[in-house]
Amino acid sequence: METRINVFEKGQKALSTLFGITGHLKKSALESSLLELVNFRVSQINNCAYCLDMHSKDARAAGETEQRLYGLSAWKETPYYTTRERAALAWAEAVTACHVPDEVYNETKKEFSDEELIDLTLAVTTINTWNRFNLSFPNTVGTYRVGQFG
Template sequence: MEPRLNFFKHGPAAMSAMVALEKQCGASGLEKPLMELVRLRASQINGCAYCINTHTADARNAGESEQRLAEVAVWNESKNFSVRERAALEWTESLTQIADSHVPDHVWERVEPHFAPNELVDLTLLVNTINAWNRFAIAFRKLPA
């Protein structure tokens, strides 16, 4: 596979908007390790090699263990994630696969008790932002280094 287009070079205004979204995500009160798990799981679902590579490394740097990183893809079968992390990962999957799930009430009912209202907005922005990054990287074939 060959890269198609350098979207940073050819879309500086669009990338500036994406970077602003990232800054907003970073300014949220969400825990850094949780944010990296969310980014990694969405990237796994979307099949974004570049983002999986990036967010696996970022998660390691945030203190994630190799075992938890290996189990993100099967978080619902693992006992190594907290209730809050499990809720965030379920929210991530439902939003990432929104055409299939339309974020059903049972997902909301499992997620909502574990996050303050502003955190739910921040988590949703995070999921949407990584999904947007995945789509740029996949569409233009951005490859891991």
């Protein structure tokens, strides 16, 4: 079996666009803790072990609790998340499934401004893209260090 491309070595030009989007999102009005929850949840849906490792480490380093991370796959049944976080998680799941029902849109719109909703959608589509890169060109799971990519 041929060794797969190391996308972080060979794809710097292409990936610079994704890093740019990530930079934009870090400066957006969206809370970094919210973005980490969304990144973690979408990575769960997509079964991306590398991204789960990365975002669990980043979330914990930023003060996220183990309980909230462990409960994220069952967020609808837990009391750990705010109304805003629940709206973001519902939005993330719907966008990832490529179907956003009016009910999800209306509930999310109650919590997010137009600009925030656009940025949230950008965050969801970006982590979906990162998941697909990491599933196509796997990195060694467990090797990520907090802050490794800036």
